[in-house]
Amino acid sequence: MSTAELLKNRSEFEEKVRKLVGRPILLIELDMFALPCGCNGITANMRGLEVDDLEVFEPQLAPFLKEMAGNLGVRPTVTFARIVPGSSIVASLNWRVLCSRCYPEFARGEGKMPRPDLYLLQFEKRK
Ligand SMILES: [Zn+2]
Numbered sequence: 674m675s676t677a678e679l680l681k682n683r684s685e686f687e688e689k690v691r692k693l694v695g696r697p698i699l700l701i702e703l704d705m706f707a708l709p710c711g712c713n714g715i716t717a718n719m720r721g722l723e724v725d726d727l728e729v730f731e732p733q734l735a736p737f738l739k740e741m742a743g744n745l746g747v748r749p750t751v752t753f754a755r756i757v758p759g760s761s762i763v764a765s766l767n768w769r770v771l772c773s774r775c776y777p778e779f780a781r782g783e784g785k786m787p788r789p790d791l792y793l794l795q796f797e798k799r800k
Contacts, residue, residue, distance in 0.1 A: 674746060679703055682744050686717065689737050694726050705745065711772030714747055722763040727754055727792055738794060742768045751779050752795035759789075766794075 687700040699720040707713045727734070738752050749768040757764050771779060776799065785793050 674705070678745070679705070682741060683717075686737060686741055690722070690734070693730055693733055693737075694722070696721060698722050705747075708772075710774055712769055712775050714749055714767065714769040715741065715745055716768075717741075717766040719763050719765055722754075722766075724754075724756060724761040724763060724792060727763065727794070731794065735794065738766070738768070749795065750776065750797050751793065753779075754792040754794060756786075756790050756792055763792075 683700055683703040686703075687698065690698045690700070700717050701720055702716075702718040704716045704718075705714070706716060742749050742752070747768050747770060750771040752766070752768050754763045755765045755767060756762065779787065779793075779796065780798065782788060782791075787793065
């Protein structure tokens, strides 16, 4: 993994989402992260994307999300959008490999929005 690959994936993903939604969506920062607890993954900070867009375009968005994870070598337990609470603004898209401590926090909730700031796009339940 190199920053050149991050740059390439940032622009390609932004382009695809723009074409899909038909508005000037921005991916302002694409990050890979590792947390002290063991969670790790990718964050795409977005501007211009709304919860409505997720609801309408989720089936078309799903392969783009999968492709991003594959390109960056991440196998996410959960893929979700972080919503600015009390609004329809999507602050970021997140691909996260959950550690055993954080897993229950995501597994506990029900439906697409287990918490007011989370919109689930993919979740791999443990057996
Ligand atoms: Zn964790």
